[in-house]
Amino acid sequence: MNPSTLIPARIRALAATPRPARRPVLPAAVVVLLSLVGALALTAFLATLGALPAQAHDQIVSTDPADGAELDAPPAAITLTFSTEPLDVQPQVVMTDAAGDVVLDGTPTIDGADATLPIEDGTLTGGAYSVAWRVVSSDGHPIEGTFGFTLADQPESAPAEDPTTEDQESEGTETGAESAQESDDAASGTADDATPSQSASAGPADEDSDGSATTTIALVTGAVLILAVAVVGVIAWRRRGAGGSDGSDGSDEAHRGPDTPA
Incomplete structure (x- = not known):
């Protein structure tokens, strides 16, 4: 075999060898x-x-009275129920009537997941009421919100019968003392109404x-x-x-x- 014929064959073999693909650069x-x-x-x-x-x-689960409830008799207390037990750190409940006057402002009692504030007899006379609340969540952050309910008008108490002359003489001193105490209570209530809590403007978290x-x-x-x-x-x-x-x-x-x- 002529060696000169092997050179082109070798070149063809090298040319047929697949070239490695070049990877594109990003x-x-x-x-x-x-x-x-x-x-x-x-x-x-x-x-x-x-x-x-x-x-x-924490999230509020329910309220008593419920939001939007229409009641015939005044509730005995305001109860707030949360998803977990809130911290007992300055909780507050403020209730206002339809005119915007504060009728209840107090510190509820924390018992488990419930926060309860009692309502004294005669506090609510009827109409629309708004309740603003504020507590500290179990994670340390304050949460607040509002809800409302309506109470039917409550009948006024019947006036007491006129006492006899003999009873008037024996009860004169006690009546004077009671009148003075009622005047002090009325003045105290007026002062409380004049300074409503700022938390009444609370909004839901x-x-x-x-x-x-x-x-x-x-x-x-x-x-x-x-x-x-x-x-x-x-x-x-x-x-x-x-x-x-x-x-x-x-x-x-x-x-x-x-x-x-x-």
């Missing part, structure tokens, strides 16, 4: 996009962590948790959508680069003609 725009997606995902994660404490607050949760969901959803678009773009770009490399190799082989022996 362009700078894709790198920047991926960096932005990572930063956005981190921000959404931190926002989710920040929303968790707000959702961990559930709206803040819902707003935080909605914001968190929007952030997470946006991050996921942007990440998905970025991933699809990178995959499409890589496939386009791989297809271009294969096409160029194929065209080289197609245009490579057979070698003629020397």
